[in-house]
Amino acid sequence: MQLKCIGKIMSLASENHQSNRNNCQEKAFTLVELLVVIGIIALLISILLPVLGSANRAAKRTKCLSNIRNMQIAQILYCNDNRGYLIQAGFGHGGSHMHDSIAWFNTLNQYYQNKLVARCPADDSPHWGPFPEGIPIPNAPTDQRRQTSYGINPFLDRDMVPWGGPYVKISQIRQTSKTIQFLEMAKTGEFAGADHPHVDQWIGPGARVIAARQCETNMHGGPRLSLDARANYGFLDGHAETLRLRDVLGEGVLPDKHNLFDPATAR
Ligand SMILES: [Zn+2]
Ligand SMILES: [Zn+2]
Numbered sequence: 001m002q003l004k005c006i007g008k009i010m011s012l013a014s015e016n017h018q019s020n021r022n023n024c025q026e027k028a029f030t031l032v033e034l035l036v037v038i039g040i041i042a043l044l045i046s047i048l049l050p051v052l053g054s055a056n057r058a059a060k061r062t063k064c065l066s067n068i069r070n071m072q073i074a075q076i077l078y079c080n081d082n083r084g085y086l087i088q089a090g091f092g093h094g095g096s097h098m099h100d101s102i103a104w105f106n107t108l109n110q111y112y113q114n115k116l117v118a119r120c121p122a123d124d125s126p127h128w129g130p131f132p133e134g135i136p137i138p139n140a141p142t143d144q145r146r147q148t149s150y151g152i153n154p155f156l157d158r159d160m161v162p163w164g165g166p167y168v169k170i171s172q173i174r175q176t177s178k179t180i181q182f183l184e185m186a187k188t189g190e191f192a193g194a195d196h197p198h199v200d201q202w203i204g205p206g207a208r209v210i211a212a213r214q215c216e217t218n219m220h221g222g223p224r225l226s227l228d229a230r231a232n233y234g235f236l237d238g239h240a241e242t243l244r245l246r247d248v249l250g251e252g253v254l255p256d257k258h259n260l261f262d263p264a265t266a267r
Pocket of ligand 2: 194196197198
């Protein structure tokens with residue numbers, strides 16, 4: 001009787017063990033399934049992330065185009081109100097302070113119900129203020145900070161025009177839809193606090209490198225320091241476009257070749 005009991009207990013224990021093993025096997029199978037699901041999710045994320053990244057970049061570029069378009073429209077309103085006179089650059093650089101009361105951005109903003117946006121969403125410059133935030137701009141007063149992502153084509157400023165002109169009124173511009181007015185300034189370096197580049201220095205084979213020091217020529221894609229660098233540009237007729245540096249510089253040789261800065265050659 002005792003032996004029979006022991007036999008039964010052992011058989012129950014063995015059944016129990018068997019059932020535990022089956023449970024374990026079921027759990028192991030579930031784990032494999034889980035791993036497969038995790039793998040699929042990881043794969044989907046790796047596929048989706050670049051897509052989301054490029055959608056994010058496209059959204060920033062579009063927002064920036066709208067910022068520039070609004071600035072161009074404000075400039076047209078300014079022109080209409082001021083007998084056709086063009087707005088002038090006003091922010092200094094390389095030692096001189098910005099003068100907020102005469103700065104073009106603040107003037108244009110008054111013509112646009114203070115709705116202009118000075119910062120491109122892709123602009124992560126370390127020099128943004130207001131002081132004491134941000135880090136000082138090289139060769140500028142220690143309390144000077146970046147106030148705008150955007151600058152003015154110096155050809156359209158009567159005091160800074162490198163040659164030709166001076167272009168004082170919009171009626172002097174032959175092709176307003178081909179003449180750049182606003183562009184994107186370099187995020188770092190001496191021009192980070194300026195509101196105009198020195199386009200007259202963009203000469204010869206090194207033009208793309210000099211341009212990239214003054215303007216963020218690849219703010220919206222393309223390889224830095226290359227003629228395929230892409231940024232946004234605003235035109236006097238009120239439209240804005242994303243263009244490669246080679247599109248705005250022509251053959252990269254100023255002053256006598258086709259480019260979109262010099263109103264005499266812009267076409
Ligand atoms: Zn931009
Ligand atoms: Zn300057």
